[in-house]
Amino acid sequence: MVPELVERLLGVTKGMAGVIEGPLRDGSHGLRRASGIGQTDEEIAQSVRGIDSREIDRNRINSYDYRELYLEAKRFDDSDAAMAADIEPGRTVSEGDPALARILSSQGFDGPPLLVDAAGMRRAIDSGWEEMFRGVHGEQRVADFKIGPLRTGRDETGRGNGIWVWGRAPSWSEYGSPELRETSAELRDLAEDCTGQGRNPRGVIRMAMHPDALVTDLDSLAAKQRAELRSIDVELGKEPEGSARRTELEARSYVLQDVGRFGAASGYDGYWVNGTPAWVFLNRTVFVVER
Incomplete structure (x- = not known):
C-alpha cells in the first residue's frame, strides 16, 4: 500500500498549446493564466504579494452540507476491515471515499485525464509537465483511472485520502534540486511496488501533471x-448541547479531519508529501496520461 511505502521512505528520503497533436487543455478549473493576461488589477496585486487568486476562488469550505457528508464519511470509516463485523449489511464501502467523491464532483475534479501516446507524453514532459507514476492492483483499475469512474485511495497514515502517485519533489522544496530528484526509472519502480504481489508492470500508469496545477x-x-x-x-464552545448548529459543526469537524478532504474542499489539485517522492492528488483532470 502506498502509505506504507511512504512510512519507510520518510526515514530515508532526504537527500503549452500545440505540443500534443492539438492543444493541451489549459486546465478546466482556472489554472494560472500568464501574468497580466486576462487578470484583474486585484489578481495581479495578489500575485505580487504571493497570493494565488485560485486559493480564494476555489475554496468551497463553507459551501457544503456537512451533515450529509458526515454520513458518507462515517460509512467509509466504518468500512475499515477491523470494524467490518460491526457494520450493518449494505453500509460498507468497498473502495473510494464517498465523502471525498462528493467534494471532488462539486469541484469538477472527477473528470477524466487527457490521454496521449508515448510521443505526446514526451512532448508534454519536454514542455514542462511533471512526469509521475501511479501503481494500482489490476488492469481494470488502470482502465478505470484513464476513462472510468474516479476511485480514490484510502489513507492510513494521516496524510489524506486521494490519488496517491509517485513524483519528484517540487522545485520550490528543499528536495527540489536536480541532484536529489529521482529518475523516471526509480519512480516507475516505486509505482510497481504498489501493484500487488508479483509486481505487475501492467498496473503502472504513466502520467504528467499540468505545470501550473494548484x-x-x-x-x-x-x-x-x-x-x-x-x-x-471555538464555535463549538459557544453552542449548547443538542443545538442544530452544534450538530452541523461536529459534522464539519469530522469530515475535515481528513487532510485530503480538506484539501479538495479548499480547491487544491494536489499536494506533495514532504520529504518523500509521494504526492496525493485530488483533481484527475490536471493530468495527461499515456494510453
Whole structure:
C-alpha cells in the first residue's frame, strides 16, 4: 500500500498549446493564466504579494452540507476491515471515499485525464509537465483511472485520502534540486511496488501533471487544516448541547479531519508529501496520461 511505502521512505528520503497533436487543455478549473493576461488589477496585486487568486476562488469550505457528508464519511470509516463485523449489511464501502467523491464532483475534479501516446507524453514532459507514476492492483483499475469512474485511495497514515502517485519533489522544496530528484526509472519502480504481489508492470500508469496545477505541500496544508479545526472548536464552545448548529459543526469537524478532504474542499489539485517522492492528488483532470 502506498502509505506504507511512504512510512519507510520518510526515514530515508532526504537527500503549452500545440505540443500534443492539438492543444493541451489549459486546465478546466482556472489554472494560472500568464501574468497580466486576462487578470484583474486585484489578481495581479495578489500575485505580487504571493497570493494565488485560485486559493480564494476555489475554496468551497463553507459551501457544503456537512451533515450529509458526515454520513458518507462515517460509512467509509466504518468500512475499515477491523470494524467490518460491526457494520450493518449494505453500509460498507468497498473502495473510494464517498465523502471525498462528493467534494471532488462539486469541484469538477472527477473528470477524466487527457490521454496521449508515448510521443505526446514526451512532448508534454519536454514542455514542462511533471512526469509521475501511479501503481494500482489490476488492469481494470488502470482502465478505470484513464476513462472510468474516479476511485480514490484510502489513507492510513494521516496524510489524506486521494490519488496517491509517485513524483519528484517540487522545485520550490528543499528536495527540489536536480541532484536529489529521482529518475523516471526509480519512480516507475516505486509505482510497481504498489501493484500487488508479483509486481505487475501492467498496473503502472504513466502520467504528467499540468505545470501550473494548484499544488501545495502536506505540511502547509495540514497547518491550514489545523487552523480550520481550531476555529470550529471555538464555535463549538459557544453552542449548547443538542443545538442544530452544534450538530452541523461536529459534522464539519469530522469530515475535515481528513487532510485530503480538506484539501479538495479548499480547491487544491494536489499536494506533495514532504520529504518523500509521494504526492496525493485530488483533481484527475490536471493530468495527461499515456494510453
